[in-house]
Amino acid sequence: MHWNSVGEFFAMGGYALYVWGSFAMCVLIMTVEPLLVAKRNRDIQGSLRRERLADELEKS
Amino acid sequence: MFVIIRRDLLIAARRKSEVLTALFFFVIVTSLFPLGIGPEPTLLKKIAPGILWVAALLATMLGLTRMFAPDHADGTLEQMALAPTPFGLLVAGKVVAHWLVSGLPLVLLAPVLGIQFGLDAGALGIMMIALLLGTPLLSLIGAIGAALTLGVRGGGVLLSLLVLPLYVPALIFGAGAVEAHLSGLDVTGHLSLLAAMLALAVFFAPWATTAALRIALE
Amino acid sequence: MNNRIIHWFKYASPQSFYPLAGKMIPWFWATAAIFGAIGLWISFFVAPTDAQQGEGYRIIFIHVPASWMSMFIYCIMAGWAGIGLALNTRLSGMMAQSLAPTGALMAFLSLWTGAFWGKPMWGAWWVWDARLTSELILFFLYIGFIALQAAIDDPRRADKAGAILALVGVVNVPIIYFSVKWWNTLHQGSTINMTKAPSMATTMLWGMLLMALCFWMYSIAVALSRVRAIILERERHTEWIKGVLN
Numbered sequence: 001m002h003w004n005s006v007g008e009f010f011a012m013g014g015y016a017l018y019v020w021g022s023f024a025m026c027v028l029i030m031t032v033e034p035l036l037v038a039k040r041n042r043d044i045q046g047s048l049r050r051e052r053l054a055d056e057l058e059k060s
Numbered sequence: 061m062f063v064i065i066r067r068d069l070l071i072a073a074r075r076k077s078e079v080l081t082a083l084f085f086f087v088i089v090t091s092l093f094p095l096g097i098g099p100e101p102t103l104l105k106k107i108a109p110g111i112l113w114v115a116a117l118l119a120t121m122l123g124l125t126r127m128f129a130p131d132h133a134d135g136t137l138e139q140m141a142l143a144p145t146p147f148g149l150l151v152a153g154k155v156v157a158h159w160l161v162s163g164l165p166l167v168l169l170a171p172v173l174g175i176q177f178g179l180d181a182g183a184l185g186i187m188m189i190a191l192l193l194g195t196p197l198l199s200l201i202g203a204i205g206a207a208l209t210l211g212v213r214g215g216g217v218l219l220s221l222l223v224l225p226l227y228v229p230a231l232i233f234g235a236g237a238v239e240a241h242l243s244g245l246d247v248t249g250h251l252s253l254l255a256a257m258l259a260l261a262v263f264f265a266p267w268a269t270t271a272a273l274r275i276a277l278e
Numbered sequence: 279m280n281n282r283i284i285h286w287f288k289y290a291s292p293q294s295f296y297p298l299a300g301k302m303i304p305w306f307w308a309t310a311a312i313f314g315a316i317g318l319w320i321s322f323f324v325a326p327t328d329a330q331q332g333e334g335y336r337i338i339f340i341h342v343p344a345s346w347m348s349m350f351i352y353c354i355m356a357g358w359a360g361i362g363l364a365l366n367t368r369l370s371g372m373m374a375q376s377l378a379p380t381g382a383l384m385a386f387l388s389l390w391t392g393a394f395w396g397k398p399m400w401g402a403w404w405v406w407d408a409r410l411t412s413e414l415i416l417f418f419l420y421i422g423f424i425a426l427q428a429a430i431d432d433p434r435r436a437d438k439a440g441a442i443l444a445l446v447g448v449v450n451v452p453i454i455y456f457s458v459k460w461w462n463t464l465h466q467g468s469t470i471n472m473t474k475a476p477s478m479a480t481t482m483l484w485g486m487l488l489m490a491l492c493f494w495m496y497s498i499a500v501a502l503s504r505v506r507a508i509i510l511e512r513e514r515h516t517e518w519i520k521g522v523l524n
Binding site (some may be wrong): 009014018020021022023025030034038041048 | 332340344391396506507520
């Protein structure tokens with residue numbers, strides 16, 4: 001462990017923008033992508049449910 | 061196969077405007093660069109190989125949709141698929157015809173344009189050889205793209221998106237050959253690699269193109 | 279032995295793969311989290327400061343795994359697409375389709391981190407380094423694949439056309455890489471080989487390896503989730519779908 005303080009950790013020896021800019025983009029992608037896929041799943045499941053309801057209403 | 065070549069050439073002769081448009085595009089695009097960059101001779105000489113090659117790529121791209129779309133539209137392509145002659149052979153014929161009409165004129169026109177950029181005779185010669193090896197390669201790879209995007213929405217632009225990344229090696233070695241000559245370095249490496257890529261493409265591209273066409277015809 | 283083979287092929291249908299994928303996904307998220315936690319720990323607290331690049335080099339713990347994954351996913355995607363083309367299986371095509379966006383994002387991340395690494399080290403947001411340039415072209419290949427599939431309405435045709443494109447691409451990737459490398463060494467006076475990492479301390483290698491495993495588990499988790507959505511979308515008019523939803 002070579003960080004003497006939290007401040008030093010965030011400063012990254014002057015490279016803060018670049019290091020955190022990179023890690024931030026990584027975190028961003030790895031949150032947004034799964035969320036988008038989850039939304040895609042919710043949308044198609046919702047659509048299928050509505051279809052099934054419509055079918056059942058038709059039959060009755 | 062030669063029947064197909066003859067046939068396509070005849071059709072091209074009747075639709076001269078399409079062919080000539082692509083060629084004029086080549087000329088105009090090449091002329092745009094000095095206008096955008098400035099007339100400084102040493103600079104122009106340096107960028108000439110790259111510009112001529114990029115313009116050749118773009119001009120070839122323009123002609124690619126012509127390869128299969130008209131025949132697909134009037135049903136001839138399906139006839140070819142069902143014919144006793146191997147479909148692959150017919151497809152190869154179409155690619156040859158395309159090259160004769162789109163690629164070969166570029167090879168012949170390039171030296172004229174090269175003079176505008178101050179390239180010397182040796183460089184122009186290398187340029188012609190490189191294009192002679194490269195343009196068939198472009199037609200072969202382009203045929204795969206044309207077959208994949210046959211009848212698809214957004215055809216021409218999508219085709220460019222698919223094919224241009226695949227053109228990069230040809231561009232690098234084709235332009236690289238001329239630049240090597242200009243720097244006094246050995247050109248055989250570049251040209252042999254171009255030739256190797258061409259040989260590879262001759263074997264595999266018609267096969268991939270035929271597969272793609274069959275998919276498009278289903 | 280016979281029983282086991284039949285057992286595996288059972289999962290080749292979208293219908294049986296759907297619940298299987300559903301069960302596997304949480305496990306992949308869990309392993310991704312574990313690898314990620316350890317990897318990040320090593321990246322920030324164990325790996326030493328570099329003599330030349332200071333703390334800036336730590337970007338490597340994202341950049342290299344992202345590059346590896348972008349190339350690995352492309353090969354796997356092409357593999358699935360090829361299987362789908364050869365065996366005419368629906369699920370293989372769906373797997374290829376679900377991998378593409380994740381691979382493209384990995385390529386993008388590789389380019390982004392490459393730029394953020396290049397700026398402090400070499401003073402420019404973009405350098406025409408051989409590996410970065412090849413990565414850029416790989417990104418274009420991904421986009422082309424996604425665009426082609428998006429433009430074709432019939433899913434079966436989209437699968438097959440995409441397969442041919444992916445296979446042509448996978449053959450070309452080594453050719454492209456080699457030619458770009460040649461181009462780069464010819465044109466650069468000083469070889470700016472920016473992905474030449476600082477002489478690797480073992481801890482750095484471990485960090486990269488663990489982050490790569492993290493990215494791999496993540497990619498599988500996301501791709502499996504996406505393929506479940508694709509299965510539902512494409513199979514919506516079949517009988518078994520009705521039984522799937524709660």
